[in-house]
Amino acid sequence: MSAPTIVREPEIDVATERDVPWIVIVWNDPINLMTYVTWVFQKVFGFPRTEAERLMMDVHTKGKAVVANGPKERCEAHVATLHGYGLWATLQQDR
Amino acid sequence: MARVRISSSYGGGVDVDLPEDVRDLLASLARQLAELIDDPEAVGEPGLERLFPPASIDDPMESLGFEQLMGDALRAGKREAAAIVRATAHATHLDAEETLAWMRCINDIRLVIGTRLDIQEDTDIEAMFENELMEQAAVTYVALTELVEMLARAADPT
Numbered sequence: 119m120s121a122p123t124i125v126r127e128p129e130i131d132v133a134t135e136r137d138v139p140w141i142v143i144v145w146n147d148p149i150n151l152m153t154y155v156t157w158v159f160q161k162v163f164g165f166p167r168t169e170a171e172r173l174m175m176d177v178h179t180k181g182k183a184v185v186a187n188g189p190k191e192r193c194e195a196h197v198a199t200l201h202g203y204g205l206w207a208t209l210q211q212d213r
Numbered sequence: 214m215a216r217v218r219i220s221s222s223y224g225g226g227v228d229v230d231l232p233e234d235v236r237d238l239l240a241s242l243a244r245q246l247a248e249l250i251d252d253p254e255a256v257g258e259p260g261l262e263r264l265f266p267p268a269s270i271d272d273p274m275e276s277l278g279f280e281q282l283m284g285d286a287l288r289a290g291k292r293e294a295a296a297i298v299r300a301t302a303h304a305t306h307l308d309a310e311e312t313l314a315w316m317r318c319i320n321d322i323r324l325v326i327g328t329r330l331d332i333q334e335d336t337d338i339e340a341m342f343e344n345e346l347m348e349q350a351a352v353t354y355v356a357l358t359e360l361v362e363m364l365a366r367a368a369d370p371t
Contacts, residue, residue: 149327154361157365160370161313201266201283201287203316203320209269210271210275
């Protein structure tokens with residue numbers, strides 16, 4: 119009689135995968151106005167104006183900026199809110 | 214545009230001084246936006262696609278899941294903003310919620326028109342005024358840009 123094979127569930131890997139935080143990225147686009155994007159960042163995230171402007175300039179000059187991070191559900195909610203304002207936002211895991 | 218003024222008002226709202234023809238245009242464009250959102254034949258049209266971009270840059274399954282999760286609420290939100298703009302197109306004062314609806318809806322209309330005109334960072338919009346096919350859309354786009362700019366300056370984001 120052979121001993122039953124012990125199948126190890128890759129619990130650690132799964133946990134690690136799940137723990138990789140998600141990030142929300144806003145991409146530069148040629149239509150949304152700088153003043154409008156700054157306003158939306160202040161409104162949605164409660165950033166002070168200077169912080170909102172810094173992020174907006176990152177989007178404008180670097181092509182994109184990370185505006186939020188956290189659990190997937192929260193990032194999805196942020197992306198939906200930003201789409202509601204017409205910003206081009208995506209989410210991904212921060213690898 | 215003659216006599217165009219949007220100024221801060223108590224409680225996060227704004228006071229709006231606009232010519233009647235601009236107000237009529239806004240109401241009409243808001244109605245067209247709502248129709249576009251619910252037009253089954255517009256699926257895949259670039260202007261409409263721009264209003265609901267994919268939520269993932271490289272994972273179609275992620276984007277599909279997001280659309281299933283959030284799509285209805287997003288469409289409802291844009292429909293509601295358009296309805297508020299139609300209902301308040303002739304108002305001289307907008308409360309904070311109405312101001313928000315104006316910003317979102319007018320910006321969405323800019324996104325649709327700008328996408329159809331293929332606006333890029335270096336696009337010379339005024340050159341489009343000379344193009345018979347583009348003139349009307351380009352003039353509207355520039356007027357809406359001015360409105361969004363004024364709203365963002367006048368409205369309190371806090």
